[in-house]
Amino acid sequence: MEERQGGLGDATPWWVETRLRDQGAKIEAGQPWTSVVVVDANLITGQNPQSSVDIARAVLDRIGVSAWD
Numbered sequence: 428m429e430e431r432q433g434g435l436g437d438a439t440p441w442w443v444e445t446r447l448r449d450q451g452a453k454i455e456a457g458q459p460w461t462s463v464v465v466v467d468a469n470l471i472t473g474q475n476p477q478s479s480v481d482i483a484r485a486v487l488d489r490i491g492v493s494a495w496d
Contacts (some may be wrong), residue, residue: 428459 444454456474456496457463464481471489473482488491 428456 444456448454455463455465458476460477462478462481464478464485465472466485466489469489471482471485473479
C-alpha cells in the first residue's frame with residue numbers, strides 16, 4: 428500500500444511482500460506509514476523507515492542494553 432500511495436506502485440516489477448508470502452512467510456502488515464516491528468527469535472523486522480527507532484529499541488532490548496543507558 429505504501430508503495431502505491433508513494434507513487435512507485437505502477438513502476439514496481441515485483442513486491443517483496445508477495446515474494447515472501449510465495450515462499451511461505453507470514454506477513455504482519457500494519458497501517459501504511461506507521462511504525463510496525465515484528466520480533467521472531469533473532470529476526471527483527473520493520474515495515475518502513477518510520478519503524479527505525481522502534482527497530483533499534485528492539486535490537487537493544489534483545490541484546491540486553493537499555494535504550495537510555
